[in-house]
Amino acid sequence: MTFVHAFQFIGDNAGLLWHKSVEHMAIAAVAVAIAMAVALPIGLWLGHLHRGSFLAVNVANIGRALPSLAVLSIGIAFLGVGKANVVLALLVLAIPPIITNAYVAVDSVETDAVEAARGMGMRPTQLFVKVELPLAIPLTFAGIRTAAVYVVATATLAGFFGGGGLGDIISNQASYGLDGVVGAAIVVTVLALGTDGLLAGVQYLITPRGLRGDTELLGAAAEYEATRAAPETA
Amino acid sequence: MIGPAFAAGGGGTVIPNFGRGSNCVRNNHTFCWDWVKQHWSDTLGPALVQHIVLTLIAIGIGFAISLACAFFAHRHGWFERPFGTLSGLLYTIPSLGLFQLLVPITGLSTTTVEIALVSYTLLILFRNTLTGLRSVPEDTREAARGMGLSESQMLWKVELPLAVPAIIAGLRVAVVTVISLATVAAFIVDQGLGSPIFHALQSNFTTELIAAGGLAVALALAADALLLLAQRLITPWARLRRA
Numbered sequence: 089m090t091f092v093h094a095f096q097f098i099g100d101n102a103g104l105l106w107h108k109s110v111e112h113m114a115i116a117a118v119a120v121a122i123a124m125a126v127a128l129p130i131g132l133w134l135g136h137l138h139r140g141s142f143l144a145v146n147v148a149n150i151g152r153a154l155p156s157l158a159v160l161s162i163g164i165a166f167l168g169v170g171k172a173n174v175v176l177a178l179l180v181l182a183i184p185p186i187i188t189n190a191y192v193a194v195d196s197v198e199t200d201a202v203e204a205a206r207g208m209g210m211r212p213t214q215l216f217v218k219v220e221l222p223l224a225i226p227l228t229f230a231g232i233r234t235a236a237v238y239v240v241a242t243a244t245l246a247g248f249f250g251g252g253g254l255g256d257i258i259s260n261q262a263s264y265g266l267d268g269v270v271g272a273a274i275v276v277t278v279l280a281l282g283t284d285g286l287l288a289g290v291q292y293l294i295t296p297r298g299l300r301g302d303t304e305l306l307g308a309a310a311e312y313e314a315t316r317a318a319p320e321t322a
Numbered sequence: 323m324i325g326p327a328f329a330a331g332g333g334g335t336v337i338p339n340f341g342r343g344s345n346c347v348r349n350n351h352t353f354c355w356d357w358v359k360q361h362w363s364d365t366l367g368p369a370l371v372q373h374i375v376l377t378l379i380a381i382g383i384g385f386a387i388s389l390a391c392a393f394f395a396h397r398h399g400w401f402e403r404p405f406g407t408l409s410g411l412l413y414t415i416p417s418l419g420l421f422q423l424l425v426p427i428t429g430l431s432t433t434t435v436e437i438a439l440v441s442y443t444l445l446i447l448f449r450n451t452l453t454g455l456r457s458v459p460e461d462t463r464e465a466a467r468g469m470g471l472s473e474s475q476m477l478w479k480v481e482l483p484l485a486v487p488a489i490i491a492g493l494r495v496a497v498v499t500v501i502s503l504a505t506v507a508a509f510i511v512d513q514g515l516g517s518p519i520f521h522a523l524q525s526n527f528t529t530e531l532i533a534a535g536g537l538a539v540a541l542a543l544a545a546d547a548l549l550l551l552a553q554r555l556i557t558p559w560a561r562l563r564r565a
Contacts, residue, residue, distance in 0.1 A: 156505075244416050
């Protein structure tokens with residue numbers, strides 16, 4: 089019965105839920121955009137140099153181990169509640185998977201391809217831009233996708249920390265009732281699955297044609313790659 | 323009656339003094355060691371133990387399900403896709419959302435929490451176990467067959483031991499994931515390290531936020547390190563080969 093009421097709540101409060109969803113996705117988008125701006129250059133460049141695997145892999149291990157609620161609560165204890173602080177805490181969670189995947193993506197580009205490019209007389213910068221980057225797209229983007237889904241999910245917790253978004257409704261059963269809470273939970277779930285599906289589509293589209301098909305489109309595949317790399321170096 | 327000491331506000335909230343509490347606690351300084359020492363035995367310690375229990379139950383059940391399903395998928399390849407898709411779907415659902423979606427069915431109970439926590443372990447454990455089993459070299463299988471091992475003997479004596487590094491790598495991820503999500507579980511049942519965090523949020527009591535959050539982080543990192551150590555001890559041959 090609750091689910092019927094929850095869908096009724098969604099129907100009756102479409103405006104409110106739309107407003108909160110936009111707020112939710114805005115927080116997530118800002119966090120992912122900043123995380124990409126910070127993590128992509130570091131990960132891709134370290135991968136190009138084949139240096140710092142210890143850093144790249146361990147950053148991911150530690151980043152994955154950090155409980156999101158704990159990171160938010162420690163961050164809020166020092167910084168106070170508010171949107172900007174929630175975004176900052178989300179960054180801590182979004183940066184590691186992007187760095188590691190970008191690193192592994194470039195680092196694991198086949199030596200044959202690199203050698204051939206060098207043999208054709210490419211300079212290191214050309215090699216990086218024309219050979220390594222295109223070949224690294226699928227795995228790099230898989231990292232961005234993992235981070236984005238993680239951030240959309242975790243942004244729900246922002247409601248507890250004055251960050252707004254759908255967590256506002258989920259954390260406030262006193263005002264919205266169980267129907268509202270379950271309704272908002274349904275919307276969050278749809279948002280996360282939608283983000284994952286949408287990014288899977290984008291990942292497919294930006295993957296060079298020759299690489300399509302042999303790359304697993306599940307985001308978790310990339311996660312496994314990082315896991316497998318871990319015991320070797322950690 | 324609400325006195326002026328209760329006045330809500332930002333970082334400067336003053337916690338009322340009920341005859342206890344140091345100056346540091348009453349003025350809500352960023353971090354007060356004395357509070358942590360005083361409340362270890364009645365708040366933080368029990369929460370830590372509950373957290374570990376919640377995690378162990380979820381990992382135990384999730385591991386059993388994943389292992390059984392991975393064995394099945396290893397023998398019957400068609401099973402990989404449906405189970406992989408289902409567990410991938412579960413893995414993508416935001417934890418707070420999944421907890422709330424289960425509440426109408428199983429109520430505000432430990433069952434709700436454990437169902438959600440278990441469902442987050444399946445993808446990682448299933449995938450890693452299956453990949454581990456499949457990566458056993460064909461030569462090794464041939465040799466085992468030549469020695470007269472049956473299918474099930476091969477699984478238990480050859481394939482499973484060789485898959486241990488991949489399985490433990492999966493366990494590491496699953497354990498830290500569950501430790502992380504179990505903090506959110508306190509929103510459903512008043513247990514684990516999330517409980518003091520949610521409690522402290524209401525009064526913006528920073529010492530408790532940092533202490534409980536820090537404990538959760540420490541627990542996750544310790545569990546991760548412990549499993550890495552276990553992996554090295556269980557599979558000494560992996561290290562020998564690398565050296």
